[in-house]
Amino acid sequence: MSEFIPPAKPIIGDDEREAVDRVLRSGMVAQGPEVAAFEQEFSAFFVPGRPSVAVNSGTAGLHLGLLAAGVGPGDEVIVPSFTFAATGNSVALTGATPVFVDIEPETFTLDPQAVAAAITPKTKGILPVHLYGHPARMRELEQLTAERGVALYEDAAQAHGASLDGRPVGSFGEFAMFSLYPTKNMTSGEGGMVTTATDEIARQVKLLRNQGMERQYENEVIGFNARMTDIHAAIGRVQLTKVGTWTKIRQENAAFLDANLHGVVVPPVADGAVHVYHQYTVRVPEDRDGFVAALKNEHNVGAGVYYPIPNHRLPSLAHFAPGLDLPETERAAREVVSLPVHPSLSQGDLDRIVAAVNTVAGAGA
Numbered sequence: 465m466s467e468f469i470p471p472a473k474p475i476i477g478d479d480e481r482e483a484v485d486r487v488l489r490s491g492m493v494a495q496g497p498e499v500a501a502f503e504q505e506f507s508a509f510f511v512p513g514r515p516s517v518a519v520n521s522g523t524a525g526l527h528l529g530l531l532a533a534g535v536g537p538g539d540e541v542i543v544p545s546f547t548f549a550a551t552g553n554s555v556a557l558t559g560a561t562p563v564f565v566d567i568e569p570e571t572f573t574l575d576p577q578a579v580a581a582a583i584t585p586k587t588k589g590i591l592p593v594h595l596y597g598h599p600a601r602m603r604e605l606e607q608l609t610a611e612r613g614v615a616l617y618e619d620a621a622q623a624h625g626a627s628l629d630g631r632p633v634g635s636f637g638e639f640a641m642f643s644l645y646p647t648k649n650m651t652s653g654e655g656g657m658v659t660t661a662t663d664e665i666a667r668q669v670k671l672l673r674n675q676g677m678e679r680q681y682e683n684e685v686i687g688f689n690a691r692m693t694d695i696h697a698a699i700g701r702v703q704l705t706k707v708g709t710w711t712k713i714r715q716e717n718a719a720f721l722d723a724n725l726h727g728v729v730v731p732p733v734a735d736g737a738v739h740v741y742h743q744y745t746v747r748v749p750e751d752r753d754g755f756v757a758a759l760k761n762e763h764n765v766g767a768g769v770y771y772p773i774p775n776h777r778l779p780s781l782a783h784f785a786p787g788l789d790l791p792e793t794e795r796a797a798r799e800v801v802s803l804p805v806h807p808s809l810s811q812g813d814l815d816r817i818v819a820a821v822n823t824v825a826g827a828g829a
């Protein structure tokens with residue numbers, strides 16, 4: 465059988481290796497000038513005009529962003545349940561309550577009407593996820609948060625470079641988090657970047673990542689060690705010079721799949737949205753698990769299911785949502801399959817993915 469096509473593939477080249485070597489040879493490897501340069505360059509590339517603060521993971525970025533925005537015990541934060549567990553976890557880690565709300569079926573992102581219905585006097589903010597690289601319904605959510613006097617945050621872990629009406633994700637919320645985990649659209653090994661609406665929130669995130677210190681040994685607040693190393697920042701800086709090209713290739717791969725797949729529901733793109741295809745996610749309404757197994761076993765094509773168990777039913781988070789029923793979330797968890805769309809795919813790989821999907825879907829798997 466032909467070679468396995470993996471569902472994701474980080475691209476690490478000689479440039480990244482040389483950048484790491486440069487830092488290692490300098491003898492200064494912890495947070496320093498590479499991190500500062502990476503923050504500047506990240507802002508300039510993705511969210512011009514907003515400060516960026518680098519941390520050691522996307523999850524830390526969400527946690528610290530929420531703390532910096534004043535979220536804590538007694539507060540509620542509205543989140544989707546159809547997302548990676550880090551979204552709900554980060555809210556719970558602040559001591560606040562994650563309030564899980566349903567998604568709308570086209571973009572798999574928070575349903576603004578369901579959000580409106582879930583707002584209570586305890587609601588501090590709303591944390592939409594730009595899932596799979598498609599922007600959430602920010603027009604409606606921005607209006608809603610303004611009307612109801614609650615804050616807007618962003619989980620942009622999967623959405624580097626996505627935009628809505630010409631506005632980049634990461635520029636809507638009080639803060640936004642971008643993950644730099646290896647399978648994301650760009651990586652620093654591990655890492656996260658927090659973009660903020662104000663210098664004051666950026667300052668708070670910086671304090672929280674470094675034991676609450678701005679000046680050494682004058683600790684202002686109780687903080688963490690969530691610093692990024694210069695080794696990781698050096699990798700991220702190189703990746704930043706390539707991610708624009710990689711995103712274009714993801715979009716071209718997605719366009720090819722859109723035009724050639726049959727028998728599955730291809731991912732729609734909302735009006736005014738730029739999708740960056742962290743995942744290319746189709747719906748398979750009948751026997752999704754059989755479909756994934758057939759792709760792998762009969763065609764050697766890897767596919768992923770993100771996410772088979774919604775946050776509100778995870779053993780770790782279910783106590784926040786006893787008896788909650790989220791029908792579109794459940795349907796998505798049953799039906800979604802993410803096909804390879806990453807920039808390492810050759811035309812031969814794309815042809816094989818199309819042939820495999822059309823064969824398996826045509827056979828009524």
Ligand SMILES: *Cc1c(COP(=O)(O)O)cnc(C)c1O
Binds near residue numbers: 524548655
């Ligand atoms: C990856 C991811 C995170 C967490 O990022 P890490 O860098 O892995 O900590 C949070 N939210 C979503 C939606 C993600 O995909």
